[in-house]
Each structure stands twice: as C-alpha cells, then as structure tokens.
Amino acid sequence: MTQNNAADVNLAKTRNNRLMGLAGVVAVTAMAVGAYWTMYASHFVxxxxxxxxxxxxxxxxxxxxxxxxxxxxxxxxxxxxEVLVTLDPTDAKLALAQAQADLDRALRRVKSYVATDANLSAQISAREADEKRAAAQLAAAQSDFERASIDLKRREALLASGSVSGDEVTRAKNAFAAASAQLDAAKAASTQAAANLRSAKAAQEANASLIANTTPDTNPEVLLARARMEQAKVDLDRTVIRAPLDGVVAKRMVQLGQKVQPGMPLMAVVPVADMYVDANFKEVQLTKVRVGQPVKLHADLYGKDVTYHGVVEGFSGGSGAAFSAIPAQNATGNWIKVVQRLPVRVKLDAAELQAHPLKVGLSMSAEIDARSQD
Structure with a gap:
C-alpha cells in the first residue's frame, strides 16, 4: 500500500506540474496575443x-x-x-450653309444702315433748306397780304367820294383774296416743311440707334448671325462622337442606321486605368480610419498572389441603407439594431493596375493600416 500511495502522489505531482505548465503556456500565449492585438493588430481593419x-x-x-x-x-x-460613332452630317451641313448665308445677309443689312445714315443726313439738309424757303415764302405772302389789305381799305374809303371807280375796288378785293389764299398756302407749306424736317430727323435717329457705337463686325445683328453660324459648326463637329477618355467599351446599344436623339445612351467607356475600390466597412471599424491611410487589397480574380497597394481617398456621405431605393423606417414598428456599413473609397496604384488590370464590379478584400492618425 505504501508503494501504491507513493506512485499516486508522484502521478498527481506530475499531472499538476503539467497542468501548471499548460496554464503557464496558455497565460503567456494570451498575454502575447493580447499584446499583439493591443500594439499591432488593433490598428488594422x-x-x-x-x-x-x-x-x-x-x-x-x-x-x-x-x-x-x-x-x-x-x-x-x-x-x-478616338472616333466611336459617326452620324449622317447632311442636315448639319445644310444648317451650316444656311447660317453662313444669314451671316452674309446680316453684314449687308448693317452696311446698308450705314449708307442709309448718310442718305438721311442729306435729306435733313434738304428739309432744312425747304423749311427756310417755306419761311421766306411765308414772309413774302404775309407782306403781299398786308399790302393788299391796306390797298383794299384805301379804295373802299375813297369809293364814297367817287375818287375811285367800282372796278378798282373790285380789283382790290380780288387782289386781297388772292393774297389771303397765298398766305394760307405759304403757312401750309411752312408747316409741311417743318413736319418733313422732324420726320427726317426721327428717321435718322432710328437708323442711328441700329449702328450706334458699333462697326459692321460688332453690330448685334451680325454677332447673333455669327453665333448661330458657330453653333452650326459645333453641331456639325458633334456628328462625329469621340471617346472622352481612355478605356474599354461596354454596354454598346447603338446600331448602324438607327435614328438617335440628343442624350440617348449609345455605349459606355470604362476607364480601367483609373479604377478604384469601394470598401464597405462596419461603422464600428471606422473609429481610427482617416483619409490618406495605406490599404492593402487582394482581388478574387488573382487571389493572394497579387497584392494591390492603395490609400483611403474619402468616405461616402451616408451608409448604403440611407441611399437605398426604400430606406429603412426605424421610427415605426418593432426595431432591431443592425450595424451599418459605410463605403470607403480606396485609390489604387496606377502601375499595379496596369500590371494586373481589373474590371468594374470585381470582388476585393481590403485591410486598412490605421496606425497613422494624421
């Protein structure tokens, strides 16, 4: 019995020593894991x-x-x-020809305004001369009228004494009537001459407003016609549709002979050299994430053999749920909290993209080094 008890005691000691050793290993491992997590792993998301x-x-x-x-x-x-699509330019060429004709017509019309201005100036000078002549004729008619009036009064005064005959009085009356008619005609001619002068001046002012402070090349009518011609040129150039950037053609929908309208989608060009990644991190992961921090990425297309290096370029303005077609109404009914994800935009290295091209929509894994807080 003594030997059995001693064996049991030794076995218990051995077991206890092993358990203590295992506990020590577990404790050291836990401390190491905790230290690794605290000092290193916790800075990566x-x-x-x-x-x-x-x-x-x-x-x-x-x-x-x-x-x-x-x-x-x-x-x-x-x-x-590079040319992608060409539209039939016939209509655009005709529109350009019409716009050029309108421009030539506008130039000729403006030049005629300048010539009309000189003509109206000459007409004003002629109307001023007519007004002076009418004034002189009015003065002469007024003088003749006054003389005929005096002569008639004298003869009528002498008629009673018999110093003048009835025929002389009749002739005096006729002369007075003629002088009165001539005076009325002279007044009408003077009024007409003044009206003609005012009309000529008004016509000149109206014509002058069309060419004031301009030249034939800077006149508004010419500028408008030239702008329409430039627009017609632009429309003609736009019948040739070119690629706005380097990339790969996708979603081609246009076909030969199809009639297209402005704004109709024809195809898309994907700039594969400017690819980026939208990484959707949980909101609780973004506490230490800042713009400019380095990111390591792997594509499912290439696996772990290819590593991409990028930087955090920015954060979306809201979570995916906030911009969904039917956003969640958390203020109604029973509510269950769901951790949201926020898209983080990661810019990729252009040289790595060129060496290992990617396409839109491919799956990626991303790891951000959040040790830098700048």
Missing part, C-alpha cells in the same frame, strides 16, 4: 465586402441624326479622341 468601381463615361449624342457608322464594339480598348 479589414473587410471582404469591397468591389471595384470606376467613373464610367456614358456616351450620348449632343445632336440628333441617323447613325452612319459605328467604329466601336464591346470589350474594345479605345483611346481618348
């Missing part, structure tokens, strides 16, 4: 809810017309300025 995106350029016509040629197809790589 990661998510696999991330997807590639790009500022896709929608190709739409600025003018309407019939599609004459389509030079791009889906998946085709295009350069900025």
């Amino acid at each position: 990661s998510t696999d809810n991330a997807y590639t995106a790009a500022e896709v350029a929608q190709i739409t016509p600025a003018v309407g017309g019939i599609v004459a040629d389509v030079k791009a197809k889906d998946t085709q790589v295009v350069k900025k300025g």
Whole structure:
C-alpha cells in the first residue's frame, strides 16, 4: 500500500506540474496575443465586402441624326479622341450653309444702315433748306397780304367820294383774296416743311440707334448671325462622337442606321486605368480610419498572389441603407439594431493596375493600416 500511495502522489505531482505548465503556456500565449492585438493588430481593419468601381463615361449624342457608322464594339480598348460613332452630317451641313448665308445677309443689312445714315443726313439738309424757303415764302405772302389789305381799305374809303371807280375796288378785293389764299398756302407749306424736317430727323435717329457705337463686325445683328453660324459648326463637329477618355467599351446599344436623339445612351467607356475600390466597412471599424491611410487589397480574380497597394481617398456621405431605393423606417414598428456599413473609397496604384488590370464590379478584400492618425 505504501508503494501504491507513493506512485499516486508522484502521478498527481506530475499531472499538476503539467497542468501548471499548460496554464503557464496558455497565460503567456494570451498575454502575447493580447499584446499583439493591443500594439499591432488593433490598428488594422479589414473587410471582404469591397468591389471595384470606376467613373464610367456614358456616351450620348449632343445632336440628333441617323447613325452612319459605328467604329466601336464591346470589350474594345479605345483611346481618348478616338472616333466611336459617326452620324449622317447632311442636315448639319445644310444648317451650316444656311447660317453662313444669314451671316452674309446680316453684314449687308448693317452696311446698308450705314449708307442709309448718310442718305438721311442729306435729306435733313434738304428739309432744312425747304423749311427756310417755306419761311421766306411765308414772309413774302404775309407782306403781299398786308399790302393788299391796306390797298383794299384805301379804295373802299375813297369809293364814297367817287375818287375811285367800282372796278378798282373790285380789283382790290380780288387782289386781297388772292393774297389771303397765298398766305394760307405759304403757312401750309411752312408747316409741311417743318413736319418733313422732324420726320427726317426721327428717321435718322432710328437708323442711328441700329449702328450706334458699333462697326459692321460688332453690330448685334451680325454677332447673333455669327453665333448661330458657330453653333452650326459645333453641331456639325458633334456628328462625329469621340471617346472622352481612355478605356474599354461596354454596354454598346447603338446600331448602324438607327435614328438617335440628343442624350440617348449609345455605349459606355470604362476607364480601367483609373479604377478604384469601394470598401464597405462596419461603422464600428471606422473609429481610427482617416483619409490618406495605406490599404492593402487582394482581388478574387488573382487571389493572394497579387497584392494591390492603395490609400483611403474619402468616405461616402451616408451608409448604403440611407441611399437605398426604400430606406429603412426605424421610427415605426418593432426595431432591431443592425450595424451599418459605410463605403470607403480606396485609390489604387496606377502601375499595379496596369500590371494586373481589373474590371468594374470585381470582388476585393481590403485591410486598412490605421496606425497613422494624421
């Protein structure tokens, strides 16, 4: 029994020593893990809810017309300025020809205003001379009227004494009547001459307002016609639709012979060289995240063999739920708190994108190094 008890005691001691050793290992491991988490791992946040995106350029016509040629197809790589679609330019050429004719007509019309101004100046001089002549004629008629009036009064006074005959009085009356009629005619001519002068001056003022402080090239009518011609030139240039940036053609919907309207989507150009990532982090992960912090990313397309390096470029103005088509109404009914996710935009390295191209919508995993708080 003594030997058995001693064996049991040794076995218990061995077991206790092993348990204490295991506890020590567990404690050291826990302390190491805690230290690692506190000093290093807690400064990194990661998510696999991330997807590639790009500022896709929608190709739409600025003018309407019939599609004459389509030079791009889906998946085709295009350069900025490369022709994608050509519209039939017939209508645009006719509009340009009409605008040019309108410009020439406007120039001639404005030049005629200048010539009319000189003509009206000459007419004013002639009307002023007519007014002076009418004034002189009125003065002469007034003098003749006064003389005939005096002569008639004298003869009528001498008629009773027989010093003059009845025929002389009759002739005096006739002369007075003629002088009176001439005076009325002279007054009417003077009034007409004054009216003609005022009319000529008004016509000159109206014509002068059309050319005041301008030249034929700077006249508003010419400027308007020239602007319409420039617009017609622009519309003609817009019948050739070019790529606004480098990228890959996607979602081509336009076909040869199709009649398109301004603003109709024809295709899209995806700038694969300017790809970025929208990483959707939980709101509780973003406490230490700042713009400019480095990010490591992996694409499901290439796996862990390819690592992308980026930086935090910015934060969305709201969570995905806030901008959804039917946002949550948390103020109604029973409420269950759900941790929200906020899109974080990550800018990728251009050289790495060129070496390992990505497409829009691919899955990514992202890890932000939040140690830098600047």
